[in-house]
Amino acid sequence: MEPDFSKYVLEGDNSVYADASGLVVPVVTRAGLEAGGTGQSAGATRISGVSVQHTPATRLWFGKVSNEPGYRSVTHHHGEAETGGYVLSGRARIYFGEKFEDYVDMAEGDWVFVPPFMPHIECNLSRSRPLTWMTARTPENIVVNLPDVADTELRDWLSR
Numbered sequence: 239m240e241p242d243f244s245k246y247v248l249e250g251d252n253s254v255y256a257d258a259s260g261l262v263v264p265v266v267t268r269a270g271l272e273a274g275g276t277g278q279s280a281g282a283t284r285i286s287g288v289s290v291q292h293t294p295a296t297r298l299w300f301g302k303v304s305n306e307p308g309y310r311s312v313t314h315h316h317g318e319a320e321t322g323g324y325v326l327s328g329r330a331r332i333y334f335g336e337k338f339e340d341y342v343d344m345a346e347g348d349w350v351f352v353p354p355f356m357p358h359i360e361c362n363l364s365r366s367r368p369l370t371w372m373t374a375r376t377p378e379n380i381v382v383n384l385p386d387v388a389d390t391e392l393r394d395w396l397s398r
Contacts, residue, residue, distance in 0.1 A: 254294065254296070255294040256294075257294075265288075265293045265294060267286075267287045267288065267292060267293065272285040272286055272287050272301065272302070282303055282304070282305055282309070282311055282360065283303070283304045283305075284301055284302075284303050284373075284379065284381075285301050285302050286299055286300065286301035286379065287300055287301055287302065288300040288301070289301065289378070289379065290378060296377075297376055297377045297378075298374065298375075298376055298377070299319075299373075299374065299375040299376070299377075299378050299379035300372075300373070300374045300375075301372075301373055301374075301379065302326075302370060302371065302372055302373070303323075303360075303370070303371040303372075303373050304368060304369070304370050304371075305328075305330075305360070305361075305362040305368065305369040305370075305371075306362065306368060307362060307364050307365050307366050307367055307368060308362060308364070308365045309361065309362040309369065310359055310360070310361040310362070310389070310392075310395065311359050311360040311361070312359070312383050312384070312386045313338070313357055313358075313359055313383070313384040313385065313386050313387055314357070314358070314359075314381055314382055314383045314384055315354075315355050315356055315357045315358065315382050315384065316352065316354065316355075316356075316375060316379075316380045316381060316382070317354065317355065317380035317382055318354050318355070318377070318380065319354055319375040319376060319377060319378065319379070319380045320351070320352075320353065320354055320375065320376050321351070321352040321373060321374070321375050322349065322350070322351055322373070322374045322375075323349065323350045323351075323352070323371050323372070323373045323374075324347075324348070324349050324350075324371065324372040324373075325344045325345060325346050325347065325348045325349075325350075325369070325370075325371060326346070326370040326371060326372050327346055327367075327368070327369070327370045328346065328362060328363075328364055328367055328368060328369030328370060329343065329344070329345050329346075329362070329363040329364055329367075329369065330343070330344040330345075330348075330360065330361065330362065330363065330369055330371065331343050331344070331360075331361040331363050331395075331398075332344075332350065332352070332358050332359065332360055332361070333358060333359040333361065333392055333395075334356060334357065334358040334359075337387075337391065338357075338358075338359055338387055338391065338392060339393055341392075341393070341394070343363065357384055359387070359392065361395065363398050365398075
């Protein structure tokens, strides 16, 4: 049964989100049809479920980031974007701070907030299991890759 869209009234003007028929409705991205044309760092696969690439969203990027076993990202930040992450599966580490000498570890079910412009390195602590994050950014998935640091410079990385 098709929904009856004439029954609801929207507060405010959100006509910018209208579809081709002029209706403002939820937009679903079906599994397997996520957009891959988004900011990337080597070794991380980012796909977007909600973004400017394929929905009417203008101030939100929400996607899934997958990291292979033993993965660590290059040094990067996300520009002006605030980043929220959720560890869907696996164990993660984020290096940050002066010379990346500080880190936080996370497990399945943990949430993290990474402030704008914060250089960091994302890592999969497991050498045998993939790591999957759900990630949201505003205004968009900005990825600014920076000069990398050697594995030997990351405290506790080689001995994990």
